[in-house]
Amino acid sequence: MAENAARRDLHPADEIRAYGKMTQSGAPVSTIARAFAVSEKHVQRRLALAGLPDAVIAALAANEISLGMAAAFTISMDAARSLEVLELCKSRDWSEHQIRRALKPEAVKSSDRRACFVGLEAYQAAGGRVSRDLFAEDVLLDDPDILDTVSTEKLAALAESYRDEGWKWVETSLENYIGYYQIEEGKFARLYKQEGALSEDEAARFDELTALEEAEALDAKGREELAALQAILEGRYSEAQKAHSGLILYVDPRGAALICAGLVRKEDKAAAIAAGLLTASQHEREDASKSPISQKLREDLDRVAQGARQHAILRDPELLFDLLAFQLSHALHWQKPFGISLGEVPNWPTTGAEGYALDPRLAEHPARDMQGKDLAKSFRAFRQKGSEYIRGELTRFLAAQYQGGEKKLTALVEKEVQPRTREIWTPNAANFFSRVSGPYLSHIWSELLDLAEDAPSAVAFDRFKKAEKAAQLESLFSDAATREALGVSKEQASRIANWLPEGMS
Structure with a gap:
């Protein structure tokens, strides 16, 4: 085999079989690599396929499946299932992904938010099995039911810790995000944390740490200190607020447990209003069938209230x-x-x-x-x-x-700020010259350099292809050496520095 490999490249299936036999006879990877004049990493990749069913390697040898498709079979330890999927993939022209899904239809990746939340150790401790996709470098969890159970139990235990903090109720959710829609759908009112305040020294330190964080120069200790100061600013829920509200605990897409707190259920709103924690809404303040206030008057009163807010913030x-x-x-x-x-x-x-x-x-x-x-x-x-x-x-x-706006107003503003288009824009091949016609480029060249239409240099330029003209003009505008070589005068240089296309102000 080694002699044959020296004369020609072996088929991957032949390599797999040869390397597998040598390994069974006790040859280490380094010896196999030297014998076949390949890298040890190459040998290791082929050996990873040596445990595949013979039928899969035979299909690879017959070019019925690709090497990548054969590699997809390494995630399965069920030889019978592998043979079933092999026949399916040959008849249906499946992709590598489809093969993996067929072999492990229920498996989830270790990047799944539930797996990130509970961790592989807890999952395996509960009896969960894992397999590895040796080539995609993925860990697959083969028992999603066990993963669900472990995840649910961990979330429930975490919920109990929040109940111990005094919340009226705590719920868990399978959603990966709790936002406006869920709050509205649940008809919850919302309480917010009571704001905290930083001392003068703490505020200065907060600004210092924030600047370091934005500059990506904050170490772990600094991040911890900044989080503590941020927590003070964010405030906390009072015991009275907790007594009238609850929270929903959920796991986000990254596997982090988060809470949406301060939620007042519909049946608890009256008590929260009585405790001064909520303000009654218009609908709750009035019974439409008995209210002495008409809708039109209500709109006027709302406008007055809005006026009061504007009047106050004006200060x-x-x-x-x-x-x-x-x-x-x-x-x-x-x-x-x-x-x-x-x-x-x-x-x-x-x-x-x-x-x-x-x-x-x-x-x-x-x-x-x-x-x-x-x-x-x-x-x-x-x-x-x-x-x-x-x-x-x-x-x-x-x-x-x-x-801009109205013409006279625009003129007034521009007189004040003096905009110069060429301050920020220089025409070049990509942004202008390649986007106009060749004759127009010849006209620009002659105009800028004061060339007569029949001047030799103008005639020579006009004979260029459009791309060459665009490149020459770009060099004229952007390269001082080109202008010097062409003998550009001060007046011409000024004209080039201020030139703008027709109709561009």
């Missing part, structure tokens, strides 16, 4: 500016505090960054999606970053919304 301009910056820099959807809608004001060409040097503040850090997030917590953290950061956010998002 705190800083809070208004902070809220506006927060809304602009975070995608709050329908939960926005101001009745202001953002439009899309495009500022990025389809050619991307080719020749384009827009201020990074206008091109990076899009508004963060806050779907399902605790906005009060996020806003507190946002304000903790300080007025300079907030004004920066407000400035860049307002600038990104600027689109």
